[in-house]
Amino acid sequence: MPVQPYLFFDGRCEEAIEFYRQALGAEVEMLMRYKESPDPMPPGTHAGFDNKVMHASLHIGDGSVMMSDDCMGHPDFQGFSLSLQAASEAEARQRFDALSAGGKVHMPLGKTFYSPCFGMVVDRFGVSWMIIVPAKT
Incomplete structure (x- = not known):
């Protein structure tokens, strides 16, 4: 059973995806935007988030990293590498x-x-x- 990291970016997920594609040769396995969801946007979501990344999966080396734009707060990548x-x-x-x-x-x-x-x-x-x-x- 694999453990996969899930990273949340504050509106910069698409920029991060492109960065990891260039830096690591990451391949996009899946990408869905908030506007593609059949459910309405969560309450408190920032205006203009409809085109942001709701969920993405990147293949890096032999593993996968999942990520999205955090529509509810500010990400803080501490306590892990x-x-x-x-x-x-x-x-x-x-x-x-x-x-x-x-x-x-x-x-x-x-x-x-x-x-x-x-x-x-x-x-x-x-x-x-x-x-x-x-x-x-």
């Missing part, structure tokens, strides 16, 4: 650099006792990522 496994140090560097554009590096990529290449970055949307090349066994 998404971990992205890279096949090589070159791939790790490319992914790390792409995710750090407009974001903040918390731990530069480097060798650790558990990985030949590991780093941590918060992207421009506030999502925390850990990039790791698995140690050879």
